[in-house]
Amino acid sequence: xxxxxxxxxxxxxxxxxxxxxxxxxxxxxxxxxxxxxxxxxxxxxxxxxxxxxxxxxxxxxxxxxxxxxxxxxxxxxxxxxxxxxxxxxxxxxxxxxxxxxxxxxxxxxxxxxxxxxxxxx
Amino acid sequence: xxxxxxxxxxxxxxxxxxxxxxxxxxxxxxxxxxxxxxxxxxxxxxxxxxxxxxxxxxxxxxxxxxxxxxxxxxxxxxxxxxxxxxxxxxxxxxxxxxxxxxxxxxxxxxxxxxxxxxxxxxxxxxxxxxxxxxxxxxxxxxxxxxxxxxxxxxxxxxxxxxxxxxxxxxxxxxxxxxxxxxxxxxxxxxxxxxxxxxxxxxxxxxxxxxxxxxxxxxxxxxxxxxxxxxxxxxxxxxxxxxxxxxxxxxxxxxxxxxxxxxxxxxxxxxxxxxxxxxxxxxxxxxxxxxxxxxxxxxxxxxxxxxxxxxxxxxxxxxxxxxxxxxxxxxxxxxxxxxxxxxxxxxxxxxxxxxxxxxxxxxxxxxxxxxxxxxxxxxxxxxxxxxxxxxxxxxxxxxxxxxxxxxxxxxxxxxxxxxxxxxxxxxxxxxxxxxxxxxxxxxxxxxxxxxxxxxxxxxxxxxxxxxxxxxxxxxxxxxxxxxxxxxxxxxxxxxxxxxxxxxxxx
Numbered sequence: 325x326x327x328x329x330x331x332x333x334x335x336x337x338x339x340x341x342x343x344x345x346x347x348x349x350x351x352x353x354x355x356x357x358x359x360x361x362x363x364x365x366x367x368x369x370x371x372x373x374x375x376x377x378x379x380x381x382x383x384x385x386x387x388x389x390x391x392x393x394x395x396x397x398x399x400x401x402x403x404x405x406x407x408x409x410x411x412x413x414x415x416x417x418x419x420x421x422x423x424x425x426x427x428x429x430x431x432x433x434x435x436x437x438x439x440x441x442x443x444x445x
Numbered sequence: 446x447x448x449x450x451x452x453x454x455x456x457x458x459x460x461x462x463x464x465x466x467x468x469x470x471x472x473x474x475x476x477x478x479x480x481x482x483x484x485x486x487x488x489x490x491x492x493x494x495x496x497x498x499x500x501x502x503x504x505x506x507x508x509x510x511x512x513x514x515x516x517x518x519x520x521x522x523x524x525x526x527x528x529x530x531x532x533x534x535x536x537x538x539x540x541x542x543x544x545x546x547x548x549x550x551x552x553x554x555x556x557x558x559x560x561x562x563x564x565x566x567x568x569x570x571x572x573x574x575x576x577x578x579x580x581x582x583x584x585x586x587x588x589x590x591x592x593x594x595x596x597x598x599x600x601x602x603x604x605x606x607x608x609x610x611x612x613x614x615x616x617x618x619x620x621x622x623x624x625x626x627x628x629x630x631x632x633x634x635x636x637x638x639x640x641x642x643x644x645x646x647x648x649x650x651x652x653x654x655x656x657x658x659x660x661x662x663x664x665x666x667x668x669x670x671x672x673x674x675x676x677x678x679x680x681x682x683x684x685x686x687x688x689x690x691x692x693x694x695x696x697x698x699x700x701x702x703x704x705x706x707x708x709x710x711x712x713x714x715x716x717x718x719x720x721x722x723x724x725x726x727x728x729x730x731x732x733x734x735x736x737x738x739x740x741x742x743x744x745x746x747x748x749x750x751x752x753x754x755x756x757x758x759x760x761x762x763x764x765x766x767x768x769x770x771x772x773x774x775x776x777x778x779x780x781x782x783x784x785x786x787x788x789x790x791x792x793x794x795x796x797x798x799x800x801x802x803x804x805x806x807x808x809x810x811x812x813x814x815x816x817x818x819x820x821x822x823x824x825x826x827x828x829x830x831x832x833x834x835x836x837x838x839x840x841x842x843x844x845x846x847x848x849x850x851x852x853x854x855x856x857x858x859x860x861x862x863x864x865x866x867x868x869x870x871x872x873x874x875x876x877x878x879x880x881x882x883x884x885x886x887x888x889x890x891x892x893x894x895x896x897x898x899x900x901x902x903x904x905x906x907x908x909x910x911x912x913x914x915x916x917x918x919x920x921x922x923x924x925x926x927x928x929x930x931x932x933x934x935x936x937x938x939x940x941x942x943x944x945x946x947x948x949x950x
Contacts, residue, residue: 422487
């Protein structure tokens with residue numbers, strides 16, 4: 325199956341910006357195994373592209389509510405998901421498709437350790 | 446002695462100079478692994494040739510950027526690498542951290558030691574892929590690299606900054622020529638910089654590499670030599686990167702003002718490794734299944750051999766080796782590399798089998814730098830040598846018909862046989878330039894015409910010893926680099942006559 329046909333399948337699998345399970349099931353039954361694998365991978369990629377995952381050390385409704393407008397401005401037309409990650413210690417990490425922006429205490433400490441360990445050039 | 450306070454002060458200084466910036470990563474997921482080539486999706490911001498790291502701690506280099514996927518060659522083991530593993534970009538291109546500590550060491554293309562000695566502390570990151578110096582930065586080749594092999598130094602001279610190809614079938618002595626050249630750099634000529642040597646073993650057997658290392662150690666050539674090894678059991682990615690790693694190390698020393706000699710042994714196996722990678726990467730196959738850019742593979746490597754005209758900068762001389770099949774120098778890879786290099790040394794099986802070793806076919810061999818890379822002394826004795834040998838070979842073919850020949854032709858034939866005899870040389874026995882000039886002068890002036898052919902080699906050996914013990918001043922004059930003057934010619938004449946009396950008993 326060609327690339328543009330796969331993109332068309334992805335497009336029709338969504339209704340009102342949400343995944344239509346009935347359509348997905350119908351398409352899945354009609355595809356050969358190899359194309360089905362590609363279809364599933366393409367769906368996952370599409371979901372990753374339209375979703376931004378915000379990882380925080382602790383999640384509070386007040387924090388979400390306070391920053392929701394700002395996040396929607398930074399990431400327009402994207403669905404924002406919140407995830408708890410205590411390992412960050414403090415700060416935030418944004419994951420969008422294949423790009424990760426991390427501004428956390430853990431990252432700062434790792435960078436300090438790497439910087440201190442560098443030899444003089 | 447470093448105290449605790451010093452360490453704390455250094456750490457504080459480092460931390461104060463730290464600039465906090467958020468981290469931006471580009472990630473992907475491993476989809477498949479085919480013979481050391483990983484296909485990953487994501488990685489939309491990755492650059493060509495960028496290093497990426499895997500979850501198992503290994504790293505790889507990006508070689509293909511497709512529409513939705515990226516192909517990466519592994520630079521480590523494939524253990525624990527699974528589908529779904531995360532891949533991260535590093536923002537760095539493939540480089541090797543070089544320093545003076547590399548001298549005398551045997552390393553792999555990533556700079557890791559293979560000789561069992563301690564890890565090497567690097568000083569400067571040198572990129573493996575680099576654009577060759579431009580036309581304006583170059584200088585004509587005018588300084589010799591003395592191989593210590595009479596046939597080469599006399600008739601196919603190599604200069605610093607030149608690319609001279611060594612080409613021939615298996616087992617004819619290509620590597621032997623390269624190793625003899627490295628061994629000969631042990632002696633630093635007056636007025637010239639030392640030559641640092643780099644031997645890049647691509648796809649060779651480990652036993653062969655071990656023999657070479659031992660030989661260099663025995664001949665005291667290891668202290669100024671670096672050996673980069675990607676042997677036959679290493680993945681194709683290592684064999685592909687090895688010559689570039691060697692060249693990056695050479696450029697480090699060149700930028701410090703040193704002259705470097707680099708041997709690529711051999712580029713045929715390098716082309717095979719690149720073909721393997723390209724086929725796995727599904728690149729379109731061309732002639733003999735090589736990818737379309739196999740010429741560029743070698744041209745961009747060999748163009749980095751240069752003599753720089755900048756003050757304080759040195760040169761890189763390249764000796765690529767190509768193995769032919771059944772003496773076919775018109776095959777794809779040999780013709781590619783012949784058209785890139787500044788000359789070739791062609792080794793022939795017939796000559797080897799008839800006892801002429803090194804088995805150099807002088808007719809098919811050439812150095813496009815020529816006399817510019819020879820000293821005045823060598824030029825004056827060896828200038829007409831190629832022509833005389835070519836004339837001899839024509840006459841020898843004619844003489845086979847058994848017709849009666851005139852005296853002059855017979856003399857020429859006998860002289861030609863003696864010339865070929867003096868160009869025979871044992872392995873690992875490089876000859877100093879002064880002795881080369883002495884023996885070539887002797888044969889070209891007819892002083893060996895009355896010596897039986899089977900006695901020539903013995904004559905040469907004893908004559909060399911005689912000159913070294915009785916005529917040191919003469920040898921100094923011959924090795925001074927200046928053209929031979931009349932007084933020197935007269936001294937040579939007398940020395941030869943005196944020695945012949947002793948030789949004949």
